[in-house]
Every structure is written in C-alpha cells, then in structure tokens.
Amino acid sequence: MLSLAHVDVAYDGTPAVVDATVEVPDGAVVAVLGPSGCGKSTLLRTVAGLEQPTRGTVAWEGRDLAGVPTHKRGFALMFQDGQLFGHLTVARNVAYPLRLRRARGVAERVAELLDLVGLTGYADRLPGTLSGGERQRVALARSLAADPRLLLLDEPLSALDAGLRERLAADLHGILRAAGTTTLVVTHDQEEAFALADRLVVMRAGRVVQQGPIADVWAHPADPDTALFLGYARVLTGPAAARVLAAAGTPGAGPVAVRRSALALDPAGPLAGTVRSARATPDQVRLVVDVEGVGEVDAVAGPGAAAAPGDAVALAVDPARTAVVSDGP
Template sequence: MLSLTDVSVSYDGVPAVRDVGLDLPDGQVLAVLGPSGCGKSTLLRAVAGLEPATGSIAWDGADLSRTPTHKRDFALMFQDGQLFGHLTVARNVGYALRLRRTPDAAARVEELLALVGLEGYADRLPGTLSGGERQRVALARSLAVQPRLLLLDEPLSALDAGLRERLAVDLRRILREAGTTALMVTHDHEEAFTVADRLAVMRAGRVVQQGAIDEVWRAPVDRDTALFLGYARVLEGDAAELVLGRAAPAVAVRRSALVLDDAGRLHGTVVGARATPTQVRLVVDVAGLGEVDAVAPLDRRPALGADVRLGVDGSRLAVVGAAPTGQAV
C-alpha cells in the first residue's frame, strides 16, 4: 500500500507539487488526472524517487525517502516508452530480469510479449516499431519482475485517438490479469475512467479531490473539476435549481443531460442543431437557463426557432461541491 503524506516538490524555490496526500491500496489502479503543468508528472517522479520531495512517501508504512530509485522496486513507464535503442525488444523486456539474474528469463520474456500481444517481435529493434508497439514493449518491460508498484506517466498520450482507446482497454485487462498496483497520471479523463479504479484530480500542484471513480464522477468538488471531468457546463444558482428541481449551489451537466421530451419540464427555443452519427446535438435557449446543450434522437430533428420541451436525465448531471469526498483544499 502506497501512502503519500504532505508531499511537496519544488524546482528552484517554485513549488510544483504542494502538500499532496494520497493512499493507494494493493491491487488497485489510481489515476491522477489534471491539466498539463499541474504537477502530476512531478508527483509521479517523486514517488519513483527521481525528484527530491519533502513530506512522506511510504510503502506499507516504511518511509522511502532514503531509498534510491533502483531499490524501491517500483517500475516507471514513460510517456514515450524510453526503450533502450541499442537493445532488441526481447533484451529490453528482459532488462530487469538480467539485472536480477532471474533463471528462465527467456521464457518469462516470451510470456510477457504474449501478454501484451507482441509474439514474434523478440528480435526487432525499437527503432522499427510503431508508437503503440513501443508502448506495449515498455509495458512488458515494466511488468517483467512484477514490481510492487507500477508508475505510468501518460502511457497512452503519445498515440493517436483510435489506438489510444484500444490500448486503454488492453492496459486495463493486463493490469487486472497481473494484479498490479498502479499509479497512472494522465490529462485524459476517458483514459482515466477506462483504466483506473480510483481517481485523484490535481490542479496547480494540489490534489483537489480523490476517491473511487464513480464517487468523484457523481460529485465533482468544484466547477473547474467538473469541467475537467468532461461535464459540458456548470449551472449555478436559480438555473441549477431549475434543472435539478431542488435547491443546489451548482449543477454540472453533460451534453446529454437535457433530452428532447414532449413531457419535459423545461421550455426553450432551438437556436442550433447538428447531426452526429448517434444523435442530434441541439443548442436550446431555455427560459431561466440561457443557452444550454441538449440532445435529440436522430429521427427527430427540430427546426431552428422551434419551441421544444426538454426533460432532465438525472444520471447525467452532478451536484457540484455537495458530497465531502476526499480532501477539498
């Protein structure tokens, strides 16, 4: 179990990570989600022992501040893999096994390559691989000696969108199968939702919210967090009350939270409509709300200027700042 208490890192006096506290139970995957420059990669490097940090980073209660990187038994996987260009795929994957003089390293390498779906790639050089293949090799290399903690630094960000989606699912499966405890940082909430069990949202060096994925998802701690988690708009005050049907300081709504519904509570005028393969995306000027996003099924496409009624899908909105999940700073 990894425990961080009041961890801070600064570069030349400029704080990059401030007073972060996190807990990661064995066997779980925690995603640290935040915009670029929020300090999440620095936090990861501090856990790996690559940045000097204050506060406590401990594993099963034992403080690690005096343990050098190579003795922490954590594997770090970089955004761009950082494969060793002068070694073949098999030698890259078997690197940590050779360091530990593990017997039967060759069999283990084959097993790992099969796990990441790269059988037959053993003798290739990293320079000949595609981006996705490199990341798979990097993953296999990190998993080789079953580290007690796997650190993933934006493992999929360097890949194009389709591949990213597929690899995220693979990554989830592989981590599950190996029973690995992992800490992943990413700026992509879809990736975090796909791979992780728990989520910590980071902004300007601080963890602003953490908890199980659906807890965080259902109750974002503030407006910025909600927007970063993929909510389209945050409505406040009277508007929030109108949508929710009861008093609340703020409500975050997904694009699909408001649905074209003849029995709906809200009245509005359509000011924009655009068809996508699965639904029609509307912009509706609703009395008391202003312009909001809404959706309609593909077979009903209201004309511009039409008066429509909208229903509210309660599962697609979240009350902001309501539940005291995790530390709100």
C-alpha cells in the first residue's frame, strides 16, 4: 500500500502540492483528478522519486521512501507521450526492464505483453512508425514488463483523439484489472478517471479537496467547485436549490449540483418555465429554460421534441442526476 502523509512539494519556494494525504490500497486503481496546474503531476513525480517532498512522507508498506532513488522504487511511470526509446524496436522497448533484471524467458514474456495490449505482430516495428495509440500501448506494456509494485500513469490517454481514447480507456481498465496491478493515475479528464479508477482523489490548487470511492465522490461533491469540475452543469443554492430538491422528491436543503440532463421536458413535471434557447444534437435537444422560482437552468428533451424559444414548458427532475453538495467556501 502506498501512503502519502502531509506531503508538501515546492519548486523554488513556490508550493505545488500542499499537505497531501493519500492512500492507494493494494490492487486498487486510484485516479487523481484535477484541472491542469493543480499539482497532480507533481504529486505523481514525487511518488516516483523524481521530486523530493519538502515536508511529509511517502511510504510503501509503511516504509519511508525518502532517499530511495527512482530506479530502486519499483514504481513504473508511464508518461503522457509514452517516452519510448526511439532507437529500440517495440520488442526491445518492452524487453528493456526485463533485461535490466536479467529475467529468463524474455521473448515469451514480451509476446505475452504485446498480446495483452493488443499489439501482436508489432515486435519488430520502430516507435517512429506507430500511431499515438499504439505508442501508448507499447509504453503500457513496457511499464507492465517492469512488474511494478505500483504503476504510475500520467494522463495516459489525453494525447489521443476522442474515439481512440474511449476504446483505449476500456482496454486499459480491463488490462489493469487482469494484471491486478496497483495503479495511481493522474488525469484532468473526469471521464478518463471514471473509466479507469475505483477511487478518486480530487485536487485543486495544490490541495486534496476530496477523496473516496468513485461513486461516493460522484454522489456527494465536497464543494460547488468540485461539483462543477466533476461535470455537473450548475450548482443551485438557496430557494432555487430547495425548489429543485422538492421537485425531485429528495429531502435536504443545501446547495444542489445538477447535471445537464437532470431536468427533462415532461408535460406532467412539477416545474414550469419558459424556453430561452434550444439546440439540437443527434441524441437530444439541449435547452436553457427560465424556471419559475429557480432561474435559468439547463434541460433536455427527446430528439423529436418541438421546443422553441418562448414556449412555456413543464419539467421533471431526475434525482439520480443531482447531488447535494456540502457548503463550499
């Protein structure tokens, strides 16, 4: 188990990570989610031993790792752009950590790993001839070949285009579960985090603002900013929040985060409002509706719905797409 306790990291006196306390249980996949510049990559590099904490401890199975150099930690770090060795073939890249340890049966293991990442037959290619997605897969195979105690992934999918990202995210999820590797992944993309991880750590401005099992964090964002970062469209407060909660039939009063699809056009719905704008997408019609007693909110309608600006409409609330938020600062 990896445990960080009250870790501070600073560059030239400028704090990048402040008082981070995080645990990664054995076998778990933990995602650190945060906007760019929030210190999450620094956190990852600190775990890898590439940066030194100015305060606090990074420990593995209770043993402090201070003074243990990167190459002796047994944590494989996979970079955003793979960082394959350009002069080595795919097979030799993957074999690299195996050769370092003078392992036996290198060729078999390499073939096995290439199968695992879906690159059978790529052994003799050079990295320069591969697509971005293929390179990331090779990098993953190479990291897994190190048989790491902990796998560190730095934005593993963000360099890829959308379709590929979705496919590779699903693959990665399967591969990590199949290998049973304890993993810490850093990302700014909440979908990537949801696709890969069991647990979520949300960071903002160098601080950990929330962490827990992914469903819990999703259901109970710690504050309005976190809710917005997690993909909620708006956070309503005061009477507006009370009215939406009442319409959803959920008890509570505090601020409520609503997803874009939390309010849907429904003739029997309890909320009434006037359509301000409507935009059609292939799946649905996206509306902005001025709801009485709530104000402007996002809503959706079925693809065939006839809702034009100025129309009076009724809306229903889906409680599963709202979350009560703790009072933020």
